[in-house]
Amino acid sequence: MSDIVEDEIASSSIISNLQALDFDYVPEELPHREDQLRFLARIYKSLLSKNPQNVFIKGPVGTGKTALAKRFCTSFIKAARKKGVFIEYVHINCRKRSTDSLALLGVLNYFDPRFPDRGFSVQEMLQVLKKQLEKRDAQLLLVLDEVDALLRKSGSSLIYSLTRFADEEALKSNPISLILISQHDVFQMLEPSVLSTFKRTNIIALNKYTRDELYDIVKQRVNLAFHRNTVSEESIALIADIASEWGDARFAIELLWKAGLYADKQRDYKLLPEHVRAAKADVYPIITESKLLNLDKHQLLTLYAIAKKLQKSDLAYVTTGEVEKTYAITCEEYGEKPRAHTMFWNYLKDIENAGFINIKISGRGQTGTTQLISLPDIPASVLSERIEKILNSSK
Numbered sequence: 001m002s003d004i005v006e007d008e009i010a011s012s013s014i015i016s017n018l019q020a021l022d023f024d025y026v027p028e029e030l031p032h033r034e035d036q037l038r039f040l041a042r043i044y045k046s047l048l049s050k051n052p053q054n055v056f057i058k059g060p061v062g063t064g065k066t067a068l069a070k071r072f073c074t075s076f077i078k079a080a081r082k083k084g085v086f087i088e089y090v091h092i093n094c095r096k097r098s099t100d101s102l103a104l105l106g107v108l109n110y111f112d113p114r115f116p117d118r119g120f121s122v123q124e125m126l127q128v129l130k131k132q133l134e135k136r137d138a139q140l141l142l143v144l145d146e147v148d149a150l151l152r153k154s155g156s157s158l159i160y161s162l163t164r165f166a167d168e169e170a171l172k173s174n175p176i177s178l179i180l181i182s183q184h185d186v187f188q189m190l191e192p193s194v195l196s197t198f199k200r201t202n203i204i205a206l207n208k209y210t211r212d213e214l215y216d217i218v219k220q221r222v223n224l225a226f227h228r229n230t231v232s233e234e235s236i237a238l239i240a241d242i243a244s245e246w247g248d249a250r251f252a253i254e255l256l257w258k259a260g261l262y263a264d265k266q267r268d269y270k271l272l273p274e275h276v277r278a279a280k281a282d283v284y285p286i287i288t289e290s291k292l293l294n295l296d297k298h299q300l301l302t303l304y305a306i307a308k309k310l311q312k313s314d315l316a317y318v319t320t321g322e323v324e325k326t327y328a329i330t331c332e333e334y335g336e337k338p339r340a341h342t343m344f345w346n347y348l349k350d351i352e353n354a355g356f357i358n359i360k361i362s363g364r365g366q367t368g369t370t371q372l373i374s375l376p377d378i379p380a381s382v383l384s385e386r387i388e389k390i391l392n393s394s395k
């Protein structure tokens with residue numbers, strides 16, 4: 001047995017730097033996001049003279065929102081330091097920290113990893129934050145990533161306090177600047193008093209990547225992560241083609257990574273289109289499986305109803321009314337009693353919060369408060385197949 005292990009460890013890989021294929025890895029350069037980087041620099045330049053700024057970055061999944069913010073902030077605080085200005089950069093993922101105190105705790109833990117996670121009110125934590133910044137004579141550039149999760153769960157009171165920090169703490173100027181990030185348009189979730197601190201011009205809307213843009217992004221990753229001449233041009237083109245359906249760079253990079261692993265597994269020294277095709281078949285389930293297992297039965301049944309309805313309709317959206325009917329039928333198929341309307345609504349909100357679906361209010365031409373549901377990240381057929389497996393295995 002030990003031979004197997006030894007063999008595997010010794011066997012060579014076409015991947016030279018696995019870390020560069022990691023989800024959290026941010027390359028030095030971000031192809032096709034240069035304009036946005038320059039735009040951010042132009043706006044936040046005013047921090048050098050202690051004038052705070054707030055920016056909102058929005059765009060669909062995998063369009064580089066997080067990567068752009070990380071690359072900008074890291075470079076910016078370095079450049080500011082050279083000019084003698086101290087800026088601390090803290091990046092909070094609000095899906096993981098979706099209450100005011102959890103988010104704030106994340107910030108305080110950055111300054112003091114031993115700051116206790118209990119026993120302080122939000123107001124007290126803001127006081128501590130003020131002291132930390134004074135002690136360092138620093139400003140704070142705070143990124144609230146996936147901020148819709150925080151807004152949905154806790155409203156905009158934390159963002160209000162942060163944008164009014166100077167008034168509340170009797171300071172001359174606000175030492176805190178924000179970057180809010182979301183796939184969804186969060187301005188409608190902000191109260192007017194908070195909204196007024198965001199300039200309409202301080203919005204960056206990222207678009208889905210085109211096929212050619214994805215090609216450049218994958219090509220860059222190949223150079224960063226693979227040994228020279230181990231990835232064929234056609235493979236890069238095929239990855240770009242496949243991923244262009246979603247315009248999602250994360251999906252493209254995951255395909256590249258998986259295809260690399262396949263090539264290794266087969267002891268091939270060149271990554272070829274056949275490896276890409278094999279990887280494609282593998283990628284969806286991996287993205288969604290663990291997320292699906294976090295859902296309870298009725299949340300799953302609701303999501304299943306949406307996937308089935310979308311699969312049948314060939315349309316981009318289904319209405320909540322249609323889904324509720326399909327949900328009731330699906331429940332019966334699985335021997336479950338359909339839950340009441342309000343519970344069904346909660347399930348929809350839950351799976352929206354988990355990032356599976358988008359819900360938007362319908363435009364003109366539809367009656368009442370109809371809401372439209374879409375499935376942005378995954379083909380309906382793939383999703384319904386996955387859920388079916390889970391539901392059947394728990395029967």
Ligand SMILES: Nc1ncnc2c1ncn2[C@@H]1O[C@H](COP(=O)(O)OP(=O)(O)OP(=O)(O)O)[C@@H](O)[C@H]1O
Pocket residue numbers: 022023024025026027029030031032033059060061062063064065066067068183217220249250253
């Ligand atoms: N322009 C780019 N150049 C190189 N890599 C990129 C670029 N844009 C995105 N990536 C890479 O693609 C992956 C997804 O990007 P990122 O995490 O920034 O997407 P996102 O818009 O934040 O998505 P989500 O809405 O799911 O959070 C990351 O690994 C990131 O490094």
Ligand SMILES: [Mg+2]
Pocket residue numbers: 065066067145
């Ligand atoms: Mg992100």
